[in-house]
Amino acid sequence: MEKIKLGLIGLGTVGTGVYKSVQNFDNIEIAKIAVKNINKPRSVDVPQSMLTDNPYDIVNDPTIDIVVELMGGVEPAWSYIKTAIQNGKHIVTANKELLAKKGEELFNLSEEHNCVVLYEAAIAGGIPLIMPIKTIMAGNKINKIQAILNGTTNYILTKMDVDGASYEDVLKEAQELGYAETDPTGDVEGFDAAYKITTLATIAFNSRTKFENVYREGITKIRKEDMKKANELGYKIKLIASATIDDKNNADVRVHPMLVPQDCTLAHIDYVTNAVAISGYPIGDILLSGPGAGESPTTSSVMGDILSIARAWKTTDYLLPMMRCHHHEISNPVKIDDTYNKYYISITAPNGIGLIAKIGQICAEKDVSLASISSDSDDVTARITVITDKCLERNIKEVIANLDGCTISSLIRVME
């Protein structure tokens, strides 16, 4: 049997995992691997002749069938992938940023060249998510996703909760343990989760969401006091990537911290675990959870994609349409100011008679109904915690702008 030939771009932890795993299958083989430094010592015994420091040696090699891109980032990965597709190669990638920012061009190009682009590993690591949505759940109209898609921030929030520690202290510890990067921006400011929900919303809703329309807020402002208060009120704080779509193709896609009720399973997804809750018709509500990153789970998903293409080999007319992403529709973005949410507001102000009445009045004027308001004050300072009913984001912003003399310590949305 002639083996299907793979070219790997990148030989980090996942690339190494894929290299080892491929040895267990007799219908696929690795032909060439592009690395930065071909002389670097490695944990696997790769024949020197297989290595190149020029990815174009792979994407232009007519004997290579599938290009497995594991380098990340938009450029130069996008240039390599474009050339590979133009040369008729199928793509397996774990590159969530590329998918979010170049998805439309990428899938149009692959369509044009009759190639498949699979990316199970790019979203929620080892959790089987993309293929189930495209196959076994294809009969459904999915209208809502709520997910924990970033392991680093979930680790930090869990540790803050468990240890009663501050964001800064936990971040430092996470960096020392290798759970957070030296520059943690991509994770803690929600970019990583935003890349993932962009693509997930697009395939689940069968209508493209553009990355620039995804509202994004990170976890850097969450205080240990908020964690404590959330617990008292029956919530946990999580960085939630969410997407909803209505019958008129209006998609509300965003990433921000939320108070999650403790009777919701997402509240109990801790440390680096990821979870995706999907609602649709007729399926109802399902939850998929598992490791969101790491060599092994990511390798599992990359291998799953490679094997799916291998099994479907030379059946372009029939199987490949199933694997492709068609989103000729583009959803209408909903602006965050136009969304309705519940809010947790932590207010600090000089203590004085009439403070709660004042807050209540301003809220009433702006059509914001209060679910609860509580004060924890000493002689000098009042610390007031408000939970609102569902109200318009624009109105909440007006409430906040009108609370003269009060400091808004936190404003966090609350999951219903």
Added chain:
Amino acid sequence: MEKIKLGLIGLGTVGTGVYKSVQNFDNIEIAKIAVKNINKPRSVDVPQSMLTDNPYDIVNDPTIDIVVELMGGVEPAWSYIKTAIQNGKHIVTANKELLAKKGEELFNLSEEHNCVVLYEAAIAGGIPLIMPIKTIMAGNKINKIQAILNGTTNYILTKMDVDGASYEDVLKEAQELGYAETDPTGDVEGFDAAYKITTLATIAFNSRTKFENVYREGITKIRKEDMKKANELGYKIKLIASATIDDKNNADVRVHPMLVPQDCTLAHIDYVTNAVAISGYPIGDILLSGPGAGESPTTSSVMGDILSIARAWKTTDYLLPMMRCHHHEISNPVKIDDTYNKYYISITAPNGIGLIAKIGQICAEKDVSLASISSDSDDVTARITVITDKCLERNIKEVIANLDGCTISSLIRVME
């Protein structure tokens, strides 16, 4: 475009859901439906000419491409399906009992006739489970499954826990609400879960487990006192379907109640929700949960299967192998007596000095190490709760046989 023609056997809740859902797709159509009584009034408006009371009108109809069997039970469903496969038709079924008892013959026959048998709806209702295992997780060596696969028993156990009610009272309520059948044996004695884990173990391990080798124990002996005690000790009681396999193809597949630690997600899967925890290499641990039954989720899975076949239409050489079930290997069954487990034992005995010493001594003689032992006694009666370390099932049975003068109120295995 010529539409793919479906024949439905059964037009109950799921059949009705499928009938309605098919109208949304332009590549499939329902050609014929077999029902018991063609004159019965129905909630959907089905043309009378589409109905037959003879399923052979469907399985022998040369124009029908896919037979969707939704009647359940081994016979006569098996006869209909056999004929359909012999006539070259693909099968979509939700029949877990048939799969468990006739799986080997069924998949051999379908292989011989180049047909596909899909059954996503048969196990864990709407949860995408079978297709992910066969596709995106195909690069993994799965070695362990722990699952809640029966909604009725999970509903009963949840209600017993929440309300502090007895099994009998909750069963009665569940029957009135339609969550349990008039004859609840199939659910409460663990048959339904055993059918499902038989097939699930077979495909996950790629090695056939035979139904007769699955150990099975139901929930009818669980007392409200056990629920209370389990909570005190940090557990919940759940009916767990489990399967493990070792490197020598020894498969330990069983269904029985377990004390599940409260820090395990399965402990929090409540009411009619199902959940499947899968461990493998390289994927690690994942959890899939969602609605285990009901018209809508089951319809979703049946439609997913139908659409998978429709997409792969006329590609028998390439796609169909992926969808098929090959298990030419048969796993070696592990007898329950040869398994190692932790146990919860509730013992009642006349109160007297030396009782705990006696229990401790008998356990020690039989190589059973105790993790904890506590007594809750009045002047007359001692109620002793033992949690053992992991020990051989055979030895526990000997301990129990040797506890003269003691009544064993409960013996329940404990999840680690």
